[in-house]
Amino acid sequence: MNHDIKTMLESDLLERYLIGSTSSKENYKIEEYIARYPEVKQKYTELQEDLESYTMSFSRPAPDQVKKNVMKTIRKEKKRSTPWYYNAAAVIAVIFCTSTILLLYQNKQLLYKNGLVNEEIAALKSDILNTNSKLDDVKNQFLILNNPKTQKYILKGNRRAKNLKTVAYIDPVEKLSMVNIVSLPELPKEQVFQMWAEIDGKMVSLGVLENAQNKLLSIPFKEGAKSYNITIEPKGGNINATEENMVASIYLR
Numbered sequence: 001m002n003h004d005i006k007t008m009l010e011s012d013l014l015e016r017y018l019i020g021s022t023s024s025k026e027n028y029k030i031e032e033y034i035a036r037y038p039e040v041k042q043k044y045t046e047l048q049e050d051l052e053s054y055t056m057s058f059s060r061p062a063p064d065q066v067k068k069n070v071m072k073t074i075r076k077e078k079k080r081s082t083p084w085y086y087n088a089a090a091v092i093a094v095i096f097c098t099s100t101i102l103l104l105y106q107n108k109q110l111l112y113k114n115g116l117v118n119e120e121i122a123a124l125k126s127d128i129l130n131t132n133s134k135l136d137d138v139k140n141q142f143l144i145l146n147n148p149k150t151q152k153y154i155l156k157g158n159r160r161a162k163n164l165k166t167v168a169y170i171d172p173v174e175k176l177s178m179v180n181i182v183s184l185p186e187l188p189k190e191q192v193f194q195m196w197a198e199i200d201g202k203m204v205s206l207g208v209l210e211n212a213q214n215k216l217l218s219i220p221f222k223e224g225a226k227s228y229n230i231t232i233e234p235k236g237g238n239i240n241a242t243e244e245n246m247v248a249s250i251y252l253r
Contacts, residue, residue: 005037008030014044018044031118147171152168154166155230155249155250163185164247166180167180168219168250170252192208192234192236193233193247194207194233195228196229198227199222200224203240204222205237205241206220208236226251226252227251229241230249231243231245232245
């Protein structure tokens, strides 16, 4: 079990949160854990049920002597009107039931709202990660294009892909590799272009080429690559290069 989850379950945070004695900072942490971790949510649900049971436990049967006195009074009562304490008991029962239902409803609403908030937080985190990834790409592009030791290779298609043209950039200092798709021929929907690096006589995949013209795309840097190659593969890419479908190849310096 995650150490943070274990610490949460062994502490009294959930109990204090349930009775409203936690700080706003603690509330944020607790609500996030309830939404993200099933074991924490289960524990919170159990505590809710325990609290409800505890509340119900205050409803005690009346002592025998009290019952006898009440029954004795009822027998002496000649009026047919309902005794006042019946009405009082009924009102108390209605108030108690209403309060319990309202409390349970509010708890469910709170959990639902917390779930929405956590979804929004997750979406924001995803946006931040995507933005950071784009910033890294821009940084790498700047490094690779401004490094005088960057090597540039132009891959042109053979007769099977005459309009194919890509430019590969390799920065051996920063260990960065990028490719600029100048033009890619149209392929059937069930086929894609895939790039490979030849290392020790084996073809290692560098990924499927996207039709993003005039845009630098990062590809994995492979130490000891002897050549870059492009093949036509089934949609989604292939594990092994189909060498008979080779459309472009260039040896590296």
